[in-house]
């Protein structure tokens with residue numbers, strides 16, 4: 063038509079669409095996840111605007127998603143009453159404005175035919191997954207900011223068209239996406255298939271998702287053709303009264319949207335039966351939807367809600383299955399990661415809120431680069447309205463690996479970001495969240511004692527993986543150390559969660575401070591540690607000679623951050639943390655008088671040597687003393703009690719570069 067305009071897709075987008083439409087990728091159903099996720103985003107925005115702008119929602123009051131299909135036309139339609147798109151937004155969002163993710167995504171795919179396309183959503187180009195199953199797509203959209211309802215359409219041939227919708231404004235507000243399915247995508251023209259997919263992908267969606275289901279009735283077994291006639295008159299006398307009432311109500315609601323479709327309601331479904339293929343002794347089975355001798359008639363359509371009424375975090379935890387939690391995490395994280403650790407809680411008292419926090423199974427590979435620029439991804443809802451999905455002030459930086467959702471009734475709905483930051487309520491919430499997070503980690507750590515590996519804990523070769531807490535420690539141990547440094551209020555709780563290599567841990571093992579203390583010598587009063595580059599280097603250190611002889615355990619601080627953390631810990635369970643490389647080292651089993659007498663004698667005896675050495679080294683050292691700390695080495699260089707250790711100086715030099 064005259065007012066339709068043709069646009070070229072941005073070049074990278076064309077390439078992406080080519081890849082998607084020709085892909086042999088098996089898991090094509092992810093397109094539905096992407097579309098539901100986009101609908102949900104648009105509805106979140108509408109709900110949020112509805113709070114700020116009076117009358118915003120008047121253009122369409124219900125916030126919802128409706129999914130339907132038409133078997134004859136081979137179309138699948140998903141409509142939402144979200145914010146919709148203006149004409150300009152249709153042109154920009156769906157094709158002309160490049161997203162940085164487009165190229166990244168294609169690089170990530172690496173050009174292989176069966177590459178993992180399910181990552182598409184993470185790169186901000188999820189919409190185009192629609193071409194996994196569609197040969198043509200139309201997107202009708204109505205925004206409050208555009209008088210006209212427009213239609214975008216494309217067959218993925220490098221261009222798209224945008225025109226005013228010839229039907230006029232049918233949506234009120236929102237977006238209606240119609241997919242013309244490819245020949246090999248017929249499976250989506252099926253109630254059961256759609257329903258199970260929607261259930262899987264909509265766990266975190268707080269808006270109702272309705273499916274238009276077909277209500278079919280058995281017309282007749284093939285042999286009995288008379289019956290069929292009666293029904294084709296459109297009589298529905300066998301419906302009971304209740305059903306009839308229900309039906310009337312529904313039809314009223316649907317009238318506008320479905321004017322045309324309702325005419326098709328009395329088609330007879332199924333193809334002509336080739337009787338030669340049906341065995342003679344076949345008993346028609348009206349219960350079986352697949353019996354070819356049974357003729358069915360589509361009596362009517364019915365909108366059925368497919369997702370739960372209650373958001374997962376608002377449900378009782380006893381009623382939520384592990385699989386539901388895991389799937390919710392996948393929907394929430396949207397980055398292909400999984401989680402097996404979560405805490406679902408209801409905080410009461412000063413501020414009330416519900417929430418679920420998750421620890422991902424794996425840290426992103428760049429987790430500790432630019433650590434302080436990364437934020438925990440916690441979605442904040444106020445009375446089910448999504449306020450923000452990456453609120454960074456909620457928990458301290460060291461907990462930035464957390465994912466989750468919290469919902470509170472105690473915040474005003476019309477808070478803005480700035481208001482939130484100042485809100486006292488939020489500070490209280492933050493504190494409670496930190497406590498919950500630490501509790502979750504503590505439970506994970508405590509469970510390790512009783513851990514028995516099962517089949518899930520073995521890899522393909524049958525080797526047993528590390529215990530759950532050790533897997534966590536591998537991924538996020540550094541975060542806890544940062545916590546010890548940063549969070550003085552929770553320092554002692556966090557310190558208990560630390561693990562160390564020690565002179566007793568062995569190559570593979572890790573020890574907690576509690577274990578260290580439990581195994582201490584009766585007369586031992588300090589916890590000993592030594593910092594250095596590697597376990598190997600430390601094992602052979604002359605500083606350990608005496609301690610080994612006495613059977614004392616020594617913590618090996620081999621991560622640069624360990625020593626910073628140790629400076630904050632100072633003591634544990636009443637025992638002082640003591641570096642074995644600093645002066646004044648005591649073990650607690652000495653006979654003080656005897657030691658003093660001996661020291662005095664040796665001091666006198668070696669005075670010429672110590673004087674000579676002090677002269678020789680001059681200001682490079684502060685003093686030379688006779689010491690009893692080494693067993694076989696003639697000399698060690700130690701640091702003053704208040705100075706930096708040699709290891710710390712090494713680290714500081716490295717950081718200064």
Ligand code: ADP
Nearest residue numbers: 100101104144146147155186187188189190237
């Ligand atoms: P992303 O969702 O990561 O932004 P997509 O490729 O899925 O990337 O979607 C591209 C953009 O198209 C969205 O950011 C949004 O602006 C727009 N869009 C897609 N679907 C809808 C919808 N149902 N309602 C409103 N806008 C939409």
Ligand code: MG
Nearest residue numbers: 099100188189
């Ligand atoms: Mg998307």
